[in-house]
Amino acid sequence: xxxxxxxxxxxxxxxxxxxxxxxxxxxxxxxxxxxxxxxxxxxxxxxxxxxxxxxxxxxxxxxxxxxxxxxxxxxxxxxxxxxxxxxxxxxxxxxxxxxxxxxxxxxxxxxxxxxxxxxxxxxxxxxxxxxxxxxxxxxxxxxxxxxxxxxxxxxxxxxxxxxxxxxxxxxxxxxxxxxxxxxxxxxxxxxxxxxxxxxxxxxxxxxxxxxxxxxxxx
Numbered sequence: 001x002x003x004x005x006x007x008x009x010x011x012x013x014x015x016x017x018x019x020x021x022x023x024x025x026x027x028x029x030x031x032x033x034x035x036x037x038x039x040x041x042x043x044x045x046x047x048x049x050x051x052x053x054x055x056x057x058x059x060x061x062x063x064x065x066x067x068x069x070x071x072x073x074x075x076x077x078x079x080x081x082x083x084x085x086x087x088x089x090x091x092x093x094x095x096x097x098x099x100x101x102x103x104x105x106x107x108x109x110x111x112x113x114x115x116x117x118x119x120x121x122x123x124x125x126x127x128x129x130x131x132x133x134x135x136x137x138x139x140x141x142x143x144x145x146x147x148x149x150x151x152x153x154x155x156x157x158x159x160x161x162x163x164x165x166x167x168x169x170x171x172x173x174x175x176x177x178x179x180x181x182x183x184x185x186x187x188x189x190x191x192x193x194x195x196x197x198x199x200x201x202x203x204x205x206x207x208x209x210x211x212x213x214x215x216x217x218x
Contacts, residue, residue: 009053014060016053016083021073023050027195028168028202032116035193035204036166038063042111045158047100047151052078052093054114059093066110067099077091095181100147109160116168117148144173145181149154152185155207165207166192172200182207 009016009025018024033054038044040062046055047068054077055067069075078095096103114193148167155165169178188210191195194203 009051009202011053012057012060013055013088014056014081016051016056016081017077017084018051018082019077021071022071022077023074025051025053027197029053030118030196031193031202032114032166032168032204033057035206036112036164037113038112043109045104045110045113047098047113048117049078050116052081052095054116055093055095056081058087058112059089059091060085064091065093066096066104067093068096068103070097070099072097098125100151102156104158107157108164110156111160111163113155113163113165114161114163114167115148115151118145118146119150125134144170145178148178149181152181152187155187156185159209161209163208165205167205167207169203169205170200171202176207186210 006085007018009018011025011030016025029050038058038061042058042063044055044058044063044065045068046058046065049067049069051074052067055065059065066080069078075095075097082089082093082095098104117165148169151167159165169175179189182205186209187207189208190204190206194201196202
C-alpha cells in the first residue's frame with residue numbers, strides 16, 4: 001500500500017520522507033524492489049539510492065546494505081529515513097557518497113547490486129536546469145544509456161561469482177545496444193520483471209557472470 005501524505009510515503013511498513021531535490025519513488029522503483037528476494041545477512045549494494053526506499057526494504061529483511069548517491073540531499077534524506085525506520089531494520093545499512101563505484105572499497109564484493117539509473121534519452125534542449133539534481137536523476141544522455149554503460153563496465157570486481165545485478169531499462173533507449181554492452185562485459189542476462197505504459201516499457205534486467213574464468217581476481 002502506497003500513499004503520499006504530508007511529504008511522506010508509506011511502503012511495506014516503511015515510512016519514507018520525501019525531498020523536493022530527490023527523485024521520488026515511482027513505478028520503476030516499485031518494479032525494481034519487487035524483482036528480487038532478499039535473504040538474511042546477504043550483502044547488498046544499491047547505487048543511486050534516492051530516498052533510500054529500496055535499501056531500507058532490503059535492510060528490513062535482514063540484509064547488510066551499503067547505499068550510495070551523488071546527490072547530497074539524497075544522502076541527507078536517506079539518513080533521516082533510516083532514523084525514522086530504525087525500529088524495523090533487522091540488518092544494517094550504511095549511506096555513502098559515491099559516483100557509481102568510485103567510493104566503494106577496492107575488491108569489496110556483494111551478493112546483489114541494484115541500480116535504477118538515469119535512463120531517459122536527453123538532449124541539451126531537454127535539460128531542466130535549476131539545481132541540476134533532477135537532471136542527474138533522469139538524464140541518460142543522447143542514447144539513454146550513458147550512465148548505464150559506465151555502471152556495467154565498473155561492476156566486475158564488486159560482484160560475487162554467483163551474485164546478481166538488478167538494473168532498470170527503458171524502451172525509450174536502444175535495447176540491442178544495452179544487450180551488447182552487457183555481453184561485452186562478460187555478463188549474461190534475464191528479464192525478470194516489466195511494466196508497460198502508453199509510450200514506454202520498463203524492464204528489470206538481471207545480470208550474472210557467464211564465464212567465471214574471466215572474472216577479476218578478488
